[in-house]
Amino acid sequence: MKKFVNDPNNFVAEMLEGVYLANKDKLKYVPEFNLIYRADRPVNDKVSVVQGSGSGHEPAHIMAVGRGMLDGASPGAVFAAPPVDYCYECIKTLQSDAGVLVLVNNYQGDRMNWDMAVEMATAEGITVKQFIIDDDVAVQDSSYTIGRRGVAGNFFVIKAAAAAAERGASLDELLAICDKVNSQVRTMGVALTSCIPPVKGSQLFDIGDDEIEVGVGIHGEPGRRRDKIRPADAILDEMFDAVSQDLPFKSGDRVALMVNGLGGTPISELYVLYRRAAQRCEQLGLAVVRNYVGEYCTSLEMAGASLTLLRLDSQLEDLLAAPAEIPIRVF
């Protein structure tokens, strides 16, 4: 294993500390619970939007804490759900009169821990509701889920809900927005390589030099099938068909189009994929109103990409266009 790590067991803690040190003016950090939250939150007239999943998917979700995005996040260890006390402290710290919205990707571990934390917080008199995200069309049930998995489409749920929260939407209004986004967003990923969780120190799964995993999960879970590497356009076409036919998206739809890197694929390759995705949208008659090319939800250094389509309406277009600022910056 060649990685920038010290003691692998401290990998997540040291990453979080780094994020905090780079953003001390905007973020607060509670090491005991892996909790990072906005220094200017909570405020009582705004719903706090929080998320916590396993680490290893950065920038999701710990680097998505900032103005117009998450108000707080409390990740677990790499690819492991946050323990219930992290979830509980996250809710408790971000509690406001307007309530707390917990966004959870559909994995059994994440769900059970957040379920319990929400129950405990509710018993304390805290107003808190949770929303489950399940945008992955690849498989119906999987290693860690009953039902579909939550993957890169969670970005759009966060973005829309958080933008509305920033404008003062109520908890029930936010749940309706989450439901709208989640019901209109579809994703599928393809892996070219495995990844190496720091503590494991070796490849998460075996994949041949000439093989790809079609429909891979963001923890390396199996997808639809193992295939041979093909030209980029052919791979993109399979992803596009799976995603676009699932809803299905149809001519005249206005969409947001995301090509998300899984961690180890250069942005140049992502644009090779985007080129084909844009062509396919045009052929199908989809108007790409917003596009997203880069890393939004990764799987450590896994080479690969996922394709996400979100059907928009005027409300979602408006919310996606709202300003936001998070710790990972380009400028």
Add this chain to the structure above:
Amino acid sequence: MTDITIGDVERAVRCTTATILRNQQYFSDLDGVAGDGDFGASLASGFRVVDQEFDTFDRSSIGSLLLKISMIITRNVGGCSGPIWGTGFMRAAMLTKEKTSISLAELEQMLTAAIEGIQQRGGAQLGDKTLLDALIPIRDRLKEQVANGTDRATALKEAQAIAENAIEATKDTQARRGRQQFVGERSIGSADPGIVAIATILGDLCDEFGVSRSAVPA
């Protein structure tokens, strides 16, 4: 004396912890018959932390103690057993936040809350061959006993007998949830490790509190 004090709860937790640590291999062996063979080890990994950290727990109320145990079990017991057992303790804790002693009627309410939580978390019902097949009849009997007036020794003795009977009563049924659900028909003929664990814990609690155990069915 019918009330259960926080001191009694501490003893019961200590005793349960010892039972689970002592029977780690036994529970895993049972699980290996029709499950994946890690139930005992998994449960023990949570209660080992309870054992090690017990002296540091907030024991100002029954609820604070049970909530701490809930968090530790949820966090340290692998797979779905952690949240299932953790939820049971959590629901019981919620009803006893400020309490330093409880009546048998309150114990029945705690058990009811725990059962509802376990059902909600894991989706199991009576007859699915899970620990609920012990807990629900125990709760039903306790409810009757509370209505008719009883003492805690009798309640414990009868609970232990019900759990023992549940092992036999469910042996020849097929698991639909819990440790054995994934093996389907192969679960028929073997005891559910969750039910055995409840019966074993109650048996040891009888010894701890000086209550004579019911005769174990042959």
